Amino acid sequence: MKLSEMFEQAPEIEIEGLCLDSRQAKPNDIYFCMSGIMFDGHDFVEDVIAKGVKAIVHAKPIEHMHKGVAYIQVENVNRTLNRIASLFYQHPSRYMKVFGVTGTNGKSTITSIIQDVYSHFHPCGYIGTIAIRYGDVELPPSLTTPDPILIHKSMADMRAAGMEACALEVSSHGLELGRVMSVDFDIAIFSNLTYDHLDFHGTIENYLEAKKKLFTNLKSDGVAVLNRDDAYYQAFADCTNGRLVTYGIKHDSDYRAMDIQIQTDGSQFTLLHHEKSYTIKTNLVAMYNIYNLLGAIAGMCEAGIAIEDMLPYLASIKQIEGRMERIDEGQLFNVIVDFAHTPDGLEKVFEYAKDITKEGHSIIAVFGSAGKRDTKKRKVFGEIASKYCDSIILTEDDPRDEDAREIANEIKEGIKDTKNIFIEDRYNAIRQAIESAGAYDTVLILGKGDEVFMYREFGREPWLGDHNVARECIRRYCLDNHEENN
Numbered sequence: 001m002k003l004s005e006m007f008e009q010a011p012e013i014e015i016e017g018l019c020l021d022s023r024q025a026k027p028n029d030i031y032f033c034m035s036g037i038m039f040d041g042h043d044f045v046e047d048v049i050a051k052g053v054k055a056i057v058h059a060k061p062i063e064h065m066h067k068g069v070a071y072i073q074v075e076n077v078n079r080t081l082n083r084i085a086s087l088f089y090q091h092p093s094r095y096m097k098v099f100g101v102t103g104t105n106g107k108s109t110i111t112s113i114i115q116d117v118y119s120h121f122h123p124c125g126y127i128g129t130i131a132i133r134y135g136d137v138e139l140p141p142s143l144t145t146p147d148p149i150l151i152h153k154s155m156a157d158m159r160a161a162g163m164e165a166c167a168l169e170v171s172s173h174g175l176e177l178g179r180v181m182s183v184d185f186d187i188a189i190f191s192n193l194t195y196d197h198l199d200f201h202g203t204i205e206n207y208l209e210a211k212k213k214l215f216t217n218l219k220s221d222g223v224a225v226l227n228r229d230d231a232y233y234q235a236f237a238d239c240t241n242g243r244l245v246t247y248g249i250k251h252d253s254d255y256r257a258m259d260i261q262i263q264t265d266g267s268q269f270t271l272l273h274h275e276k277s278y279t280i281k282t283n284l285v286a287m288y289n290i291y292n293l294l295g296a297i298a299g300m301c302e303a304g305i306a307i308e309d310m311l312p313y314l315a316s317i318k319q320i321e322g323r324m325e326r327i328d329e330g331q332l333f334n335v336i337v338d339f340a341h342t343p344d345g346l347e348k349v350f351e352y353a354k355d356i357t358k359e360g361h362s363i364i365a366v367f368g369s370a371g372k373r374d375t376k377k378r379k380v381f382g383e384i385a386s387k388y389c390d391s392i393i394l395t396e397d398d399p400r401d402e403d404a405r406e407i408a409n410e411i412k413e414g415i416k417d418t419k420n421i422f423i424e425d426r427y428n429a430i431r432q433a434i435e436s437a438g439a440y441d442t443v444l445i446l447g448k449g450d451e452v453f454m455y456r457e458f459g460r461e462p463w464l465g466d467h468n469v470a471r472e473c474i475r476r477y478c479l480d481n482h483e484e485n486n
C-alpha cells in the first residue's frame with residue numbers, strides 16, 4: 001500500500017509493513033513513535049531509519065531528518081496507528097462478527113466457549129491470553145489484548161483462512177492503552193469486575209472507567225451483554241452505546257439460569273429466555289462457569305444462533321486448558337489446574353473445591369503471586385486460602401526480579417492457622433502437593449494455568465506448564481505406589 005493512500009499529501013512511497021517496536025523494524029516499513037510506560041518510540045528513530053524504514057509517524061518534533069524518509073507529525077500517534085492498522089489490513093473486523101469480552105475473570109473461558117460452539121455454525125477465530133487460534137492455526141499468545149497491528153493482521157489472516165467471526169479478549173490494559181480503538185465490535189460482553197490490576201490503574205474507579213470504554217465506544221447497532229448480578233452492572237448499563245441485554249442467576253435477566261445442579265464432571269440448569277425454558281447440560285463445572293456459559297450463550301444468541309441449535313454442543317465444550325482443568329490420570333484424588341490469580345478468582349475456585357471434597361478430606365493448594373504486580377493482594381490471597389484450605393504450599397509465580405520467598409512471606413501475613421510451607425521451585429511444590437494427597441482429597445494448582453513460560457529477572461524462560469507437571473507427577477507417584485504394593 002502506498003503512503004499516499006494512508007495520509008493526504010504524502011509521497012508515493014510503497015509501504016510493506018507497519019512497526020511500533022524498533023527491534024522488529026524492516027525495510028520499507030512505516031514506524032509509529034509510540035510513547036509507552038517504559039520507552040518512548042521517538043528515541044529510536046535513528047535506529048529504524050538505519051534498518052530501512054521509509055516513513056516515521058511522530059508526535060514530538062524530529063531534530064534530524066533524512067532524505068528519502070517521510071516524516072508525518074500527528075497529534076495522537078496511537079489514534080493514527082489504530083486507523084492505519086485497520087486500513088492497511090483492509091478493515092478485517094468490519095467483515096467479521098466480532099465478539100469482545102471484558103471483565104476481571106472469565107474472559108478466556110467465554111471467548112473459548114464462543115469459538116468452540118459458534119464455529120459449528122460459522123468458522124470463528126480467537127485472540128487472547130491462551131493463544132491466537134483459528135482453523136488449524138495456533139500461535140503463541142502475545143498479550144491478553146495485543147497491539148493494533150497484531151490484532152488487525154491476525155483478523156486479516158483469519159479472514160483469508162475462511163473465518164467469519166472472531167472472539168477477542170479485551171483487557172483493561174488494552175482498553176486504557178487504546179489497542180482496540182479501531183476494532184468494529186458487534187457483541188460486547190461483560191463478565192464481572194473485582195479487585196485487580198490496581199498497580200496499573202491506581203484505583204478501582206480508574207479500573208472501572210477503563211473497562212467501560214468497550215461499551216461507551218460500542219457502535220449504536222452493537223449489542224452489550226451484561227452480567228446482571230455483578231455489583232458494577234448499573235455502571236455499565238448506564239454507559240453503553242449499544243442495545244442492552246442481560247444474563248444472570250440472582251436477578252431477573254434476559255438469559256437466566258435456574259435450578260442449577262453442579263457435579264464434579266458437569267452441570268445442568270434451566271435457561272429462561274423470552275418466556276421459554278431450555279434444559280442446559282454441560283461438561284463445565286463450578287458456579288462461576290455457569291455465569292461464563294450464560295454470557296457466551298447470550299452473545300451467540302444475539303449474534304443469530306438459536307439456543308435450540310446450540311444445545312448439543314454445550315454438553316461437550318472443549319477443555320479450556322488451564323481453566324478449571326481436571327487432571328485425571330487414574331488417581332483417587334482430585335487435581336485441578338486453574339489460572340486464578342485474583343482474590344475473587346481464587347475464592348471461586350476454593351468454593352468449588354469445598355463443594356466437591358468429601359467431608360473429612362483435605363484441600364491442598366499450591367500458589368504464589370506474581371512479582372512486580374499488585375502487591376496489596378498478596379496478604380488477601382493468604383486470608384482467602386486459609387479459610388478453605390487444610391494445607392498451603394507457597395511457591396514461585398513469575399517472580400521477575402523479586403525474591404519468591406519475600407513474596408511468600410507477604411502472602412503468609414494473611415494465613416492464620418492453616419499449615420503452610422514454602423517450596424521455591426514450582427515443580428517440586430506441585431510434586432509435594434500431589435505426593436501428600438490422600439484418597440478423595442483435592443489438590444489445587446493455581447496462578448499460571450496452562451502457561452508454558454516463567455517470568456524471571458532476565459525475562460521469560462520456558463516452563464513445563466502446571467498441567468503437564470501435574471500429569472507427570474501423578475504418573476510417577478501412582479507408579480511408585482503401584483510398584484511398592486506389588
